[in-house]
Amino acid sequence: MGEAKAARECRICGKVKEMQAGRAKCSACRSKAQRAKARERRNARVDVKEHDYANKRLPAGYRLRGVSQQVDGEGNVLTQWLKSERYQGDRLEEFLECLEVVLSNVKGKAPKIAPPKPYKGEDLLNILPIGDAHIGLMTWCKEVGESYDLEIAQGIYQRAFDAALATAPKADTLLILNVGDYFHSDGGKNTTTKGTPVDVDGRWGKVFSAGIEILCYAIERGLETHKNVHLVCAAGNHDAEAAIALSACLRKFYSKNPRVKIDEGISKFHFFRHGSCLIGCTHGDTVKAADLPLLMAHDRKEDWGETTHRHWYTGHIHHESVKDMAGCTVESVRVLVPTDAWHHGQGYRSGRDIRLVTWHKERGRIGQNIFGIDMLRV
Ligand SMILES: [Zn+2]
Numbered sequence: 001m002g003e004a005k006a007a008r009e010c011r012i013c014g015k016v017k018e019m020q021a022g023r024a025k026c027s028a029c030r031s032k033a034q035r036a037k038a039r040e041r042r043n044a045r046v047d048v049k050e051h052d053y054a055n056k057r058l059p060a061g062y063r064l065r066g067v068s069q070q071v072d073g074e075g076n077v078l079t080q081w082l083k084s085e086r087y088q089g090d091r092l093e094e095f096l097e098c099l100e101v102v103l104s105n106v107k108g109k110a111p112k113i114a115p116p117k118p119y120k121g122e123d124l125l126n127i128l129p130i131g132d133a134h135i136g137l138m139t140w141c142k143e144v145g146e147s148y149d150l151e152i153a154q155g156i157y158q159r160a161f162d163a164a165l166a167t168a169p170k171a172d173t174l175l176i177l178n179v180g181d182y183f184h185s186d187g188g189k190n191t192t193t194k195g196t197p198v199d200v201d202g203r204w205g206k207v208f209s210a211g212i213e214i215l216c217y218a219i220e221r222g223l224e225t226h227k228n229v230h231l232v233c234a235a236g237n238h239d240a241e242a243a244i245a246l247s248a249c250l251r252k253f254y255s256k257n258p259r260v261k262i263d264e265g266i267s268k269f270h271f272f273r274h275g276s277c278l279i280g281c282t283h284g285d286t287v288k289a290a291d292l293p294l295l296m297a298h299d300r301k302e303d304w305g306e307t308t309h310r311h312w313y314t315g316h317i318h319h320e321s322v323k324d325m326a327g328c329t330v331e332s333v334r335v336l337v338p339t340d341a342w343h344h345g346q347g348y349r350s351g352r353d354i355r356l357v358t359w360h361k362e363r364g365r366i367g368q369n370i371f372g373i374d375m376l377r378v
């Protein structure tokens with residue numbers, strides 16, 4: 001039941017209107033007053049937001065989201081609460097700044113390795129694509145038929161690099177392509193970049209160090225037999241942030257060695273030109289294989305026009321797939337790592353190997369050496 005209404009004079013506008021008992025303002029004046037009050041509150045917030053001091057008091061990586069105030073009867077501010085939020089926009093920049101500081105003590109600390117004798121011959125390029133390495137992945141033989149951990153991974157990759165480089169034809173440059181998902185998890189929460197939990201062997205620091213050691217081993221063995229080593233680390237869906245850190249660490253570590261070049265790990269797409277050959281590298285989680293040739297033509301217009309042999313190396317699907325498309329071949333490379341428990345349960349199986357592929361400056365891909373997983377176990 002509502003209260004009885006009666007015709008009365010509004011104290012604000014003076015008009016005679018139907019008003020509820022006990023009310024001095026008509027409904028139009030009441031809502032006008034409410035709107036004015038809301039406007040005042042909004043303006044007060046904007047005023048405070050514009051104060052530099054508010055943002056300066058917030059921790060790095062946070063920005064002002066809003067302000068609560070306690071005011072006295074005359075509108076003087078008695079107390080103020082600053083409400084903050086993580087500022088996503090600067091996250092990558094901050095992350096890189098932090099890395100810069102952390103890495104200052106590894107800068108240029110890589111060992112010196114004598115270059116091989118200059119070779120005279122045809123202009124060759126050796127490419128060593130590393131399929132999704134998932135460093136840190138742990139499996140249990142009773143679940144997936146094979147036990148795998150960090151130590152086993154280190155042994156397998158070292159033997160793989162030794163075997164591949166021992167049989168590599170003489171070439172000036174070794175191009176190592178880490179096609180992404182190099183790490184199984186993206187940080188200490190033992191999840192992928194988007195937060196899917198994964199089975200990880202050990203603490204993140206241990207996994208990250210082991211991952212760096214494995215790639216350093218490949219680079220240093222490569223420097224013994226090649227004049228230059230060029231490393232590309234593509235970001236995967238498991239390690240989008242760790243891949244950036246990995247590239248940054250290695251760039252610092254080899255910063256005083258002009259024979260080592262490490263691509264910045266920030267872009268999803270990497271390109272390498274060798275004479276009439278154009279090589280692309282990406283993980284393959286964001287763009288369909290069928291769209292990669294056009295993407296290469298768009299991103300490398302001049303190189304596309306000047307080359308005749310174009311090839312993408314990708315990962316993500318963990319099995320071999322080579323498709324010749326208009327103007328370009330798209331290849332997905334095999335892995336050495338076993339299937340994790342979840343994928344094993346879903347029925348995923350694939351052949352496991354690593355290859356060293358040789359490219360000629362004019363004639364394109366001319367050979368490859370294959371090292372199956374059974375050659376690389378102890
Ligand atoms: Zn992937």
Ligand SMILES: [Zn+2]
Binds near residue numbers: 134316318
């Ligand atoms: Zn993968």
